[in-house]
Amino acid sequence: MAPNTNDSMSALPPIPSNIAEITAPLLFGYLWNWTLYGVLVVQVYIYYLCFPNDKKVFKILIYAVFAIDTVQTALSGVDLWYWFCHGFGDMTRLTNTFLSPYDTPILGSLIALIRQLFFCYRIWVLNKNYLLPGFIATVAIFQAIGGLIQGYQSALVPNFNSFRGHIDIIGIDVWLIGTAVTDTLIAICLSYLLITSTGGSSTRSNNIVQSITHNLDTPDAASIAIISIVLFFSLPDKSYFICPTAILGKLYSNALLMTFNNRIILARHLENSTSGSNSGVVNSFPRASQGFPSAPRSQILIAEETTTRYDEPIQLGSFGLSMRKEAEAQATLPRFPDSTSTKTSIVFQ
Numbered sequence: 001m002a003p004n005t006n007d008s009m010s011a012l013p014p015i016p017s018n019i020a021e022i023t024a025p026l027l028f029g030y031l032w033n034w035t036l037y038g039v040l041v042v043q044v045y046i047y048y049l050c051f052p053n054d055k056k057v058f059k060i061l062i063y064a065v066f067a068i069d070t071v072q073t074a075l076s077g078v079d080l081w082y083w084f085c086h087g088f089g090d091m092t093r094l095t096n097t098f099l100s101p102y103d104t105p106i107l108g109s110l111i112a113l114i115r116q117l118f119f120c121y122r123i124w125v126l127n128k129n130y131l132l133p134g135f136i137a138t139v140a141i142f143q144a145i146g147g148l149i150q151g152y153q154s155a156l157v158p159n160f161n162s163f164r165g166h167i168d169i170i171g172i173d174v175w176l177i178g179t180a181v182t183d184t185l186i187a188i189c190l191s192y193l194l195i196t197s198t199g200g201s202s203t204r205s206n207n208i209v210q211s212i213t214h215n216l217d218t219p220d221a222a223s224i225a226i227i228s229i230v231l232f233f234s235l236p237d238k239s240y241f242i243c244p245t246a247i248l249g250k251l252y253s254n255a256l257l258m259t260f261n262n263r264i265i266l267a268r269h270l271e272n273s274t275s276g277s278n279s280g281v282v283n284s285f286p287r288a289s290q291g292f293p294s295a296p297r298s299q300i301l302i303a304e305e306t307t308t309r310y311d312e313p314i315q316l317g318s319f320g321l322s323m324r325k326e327a328e329a330q331a332t333l334p335r336f337p338d339s340t341s342t343k344t345s346i347v348f349q
Contacts, residue, residue: 013091022094022160025239026083029246030076036250037073040066043257050264062260065114068107069253075103076246095161101154104242108249109147109175112182112221115256116140119186126193136189140182146174160239176229179248183222221251 016022044066079099087093117140120133150171154162224244231241 012089015089015091021238021240023084025241025243026094026246027080029243030080032243032247033076033250034073036247036254037069040069040250040254040257043254043261046261046264047257051260054260058260061114061118062257065111065253065256068111068114069249072103072107072111072249075099075107079103095159097154097158097160101151101158104151104246104249105147105154105171105175106151108245108252109144109179111249112147112179112252113140113144115252116143116182116186118256118259119190123186123189123193126190132189136182136185139178139185143175143178143182146171146176146178150175160242172232176225176232176245180222180225180229183225187222221248221255224248224251 044062047062076099082096082098083094087096117137120137120140123133123136124130148171153171225248228241228244228248231238231244235241
């Protein structure tokens with residue numbers, strides 16, 4: 001005899017009146033997570049097209065983060081299916097963490113650690129001092145350990161009510177507070193080092209440093225972490241903090257890709273600065289209307305009337321600007337046969 005559907009439904013826990021407060025943080029957090037994954041896919045494609053000559057270690061870094069984030073996105077999709085499809089109307093499923101301990105605190109803190117260690121490396125490149133980046137890296141490792149602890153605790157007690165009651169919260173404390181502290185330190189250090197790196201140098205260098213500084217995206221992730229902390233402690237009986245924590249990993253991966261892809265903007269900024277100070281400039285970088293630059297045209301060709309030294313690289317902040325003479329300048333630039341041709345490549349050192 002087939003089971004009575006009404007009896008099965010009546011056996012389920014009743015749906016509470018504040019159901020929206022329970023479902024909204026989960027639904028919106030994971031939807032934004034998937035939206036940011038779409039942004040990440042576009043950024044990875046841009047990186048693939050524009051920077052085929054990057055160092056192998058940087059390529060491994062980018063594609064490893066993309067692979068981890070892809071796994072995280074897939075797991076979050078399974079969570080949504082468990083809560084809102086297969087378990088629709090079942091409060092026991094809706095309060096079950098299911099796979100979220102793995103895709104949010106564990107993988108999210110791992111992605112954050114990778115990006116934070118990368119910026120520690122950039123800080124070391126700027127000041128050649130191990131003390132400051134070493135301290136920041138230590139805090140970053142602690143936040144990752146906090147994320148692992150939180151994921152382990154959530155897997156042992158797979159119930160969101162344990163968060164609402166602030167049961168065994170040491171993991172989430174270390175994770176979120178460590179994330180906010182690390183990102184804040186990175187933003188302050190990089191901004192200071194980039195601003196003071198050129199001192200009284202030329203206008204071109206100052207403009208480039210300003211362009212790099214304006215594109216530091218570390219404060220965004222730090223702000224989200226701070227919002228999560230505030231929601232977690234100010235509203236202990238709610239699960240609102242789940243929404244911002246669900247997108248932390250995506251913010252880190254997108255910010256890492258933006259750090260690499262912003263060299264396109266930096267190159268255009270350099271080209272505009274050069275064209276404003278020199279009369280014979282050839283603009284060979286693709287415009288926005290021409291679409292994204294293809295792989296063979298990921299550099300800028302600049303023809304200048306002034307004399308340029310080609311025997312040594314020009315170091316600027318966390319970027320390396322190497323300038324060398326192009327032997328075939330006369331053949332490729334027939335409109336300016338008397339100008340000096342230089343080729344500028346912007347690469348990470």
